[in-house]
Amino acid sequence: METLMTPYEIDRFFEELSALDPNPQGELYSTNPFTLLVAVVLSAQATDKGVNKATKSLFAVANTPQKMLALGVDGLKSYINTIGLYNTKAKNIMGLCIKLVDDFGGQIPDNRDALEALPGVGRKTANVVLNAAFNEPVIAVDTHIFRVSNRTGLAFGKTPLEVEKKLMKRIPQKWLIKAHHWLVLHGRYICKARKPLCLTCPVRGECHYPNKETA
DNA sequence: CTCCCGATAT
């Protein structure tokens, strides 16, 4: 049976991450809120490295909804066909651009309901935009944060939404905005899905993951 | 729950 991190351990946990990386940045390439939104939609079940490779040339040509629409769905596909699930992503991005132009004057809406009403945008993507583009203290629970939370004992849950609600209650306000990036980066490079680097992990002292001696 | 679906790490 796994145990939850104590409030004291949670504070230590983020103190450690803060000391190592005081100003954590996302690794998805973007130039404005619109390209951020598109990059996050493309990043579903894909590595950000692979997404960045495609978006570097795409965003040079199309950094607004209007310019994206001008490419046409097949033109867009020619840029992103190295990314998994690219057919549905291309369709969603075109629909998303139409809605941005028709309903929001080409701007990115700043509330979750409007964001989630865009094709291809669910709660996780909406939360990333709210956090990164509008500086709101929300946690977007992706595959990394879901795994890190359940492993370390930061928060347990069977679904991302369940984990998100618990994280919002358990993480002190002062860490909340940066916690999102810290947890994603920690999951990507240390608390990896396959071979977590427990022996050299900076937050080993606070972590409740069993079997970390053998990993 | 299934489908979408290429690149990369192991």
Next chain:
DNA sequence: ATATCAGGAG
């Protein structure tokens, strides 16, 4: 060879 990657829609 297969698990995994800043998930979302039907």
